[in-house]
Amino acid sequence: MAHSYSLSRGDFKEIEKARFRREHGKLFTLTHGALSAAVSGVKFSCVVSKKVSSKAVERNLIKRRCRAAVLERVPRARGSTALVFYAKKTALGATYAEIKHDIADLLEKSREN
Structure with missing residues (x-):
C-alpha cells in the first residue's frame, strides 16, 4: 500500500474525537x-x-484483501477523507470477491451521506 494512503496515529485520534459517520456492511x-x-x-x-x-495469519489475510479492494476504488474517492474499515467476524471466511463487493457497497453508502 502506498504510504500516502496510510492513516497516521494522529489521524486516528482525530477520528475518535470527531465521531465520524459509520456505515455497516456484512x-x-x-x-x-x-x-x-x-x-x-x-x-x-x-x-x-x-x-x-x-x-x-488470518488477520493479515483479511487486511491484505481489504487494502487491495480499497486501492482499486480509492482514486475515485473525493476530497480530504479518512476511511477506516473495521472487520467483522464474518470477514474471516469471506473470499476476495465478497470482500471487494462489501467494500464497494460501503463506499457507495458513504458517498450518499
Whole structure:
C-alpha cells in the first residue's frame, strides 16, 4: 500500500474525537469523514482485531484483501477523507470477491451521506 494512503496515529485520534459517520456492511464497518485541512487526499486503514481471529495469519489475510479492494476504488474517492474499515467476524471466511463487493457497497453508502 502506498504510504500516502496510510492513516497516521494522529489521524486516528482525530477520528475518535470527531465521531465520524459509520456505515455497516456484512463483512466490515466503515467509519468515514473529512480530515483536517492540512491533510489532502484520501487516507484509509483496515483494522482487524483479535476478536475476529486470534491467529495473526488470518488477520493479515483479511487486511491484505481489504487494502487491495480499497486501492482499486480509492482514486475515485473525493476530497480530504479518512476511511477506516473495521472487520467483522464474518470477514474471516469471506473470499476476495465478497470482500471487494462489501467494500464497494460501503463506499457507495458513504458517498450518499
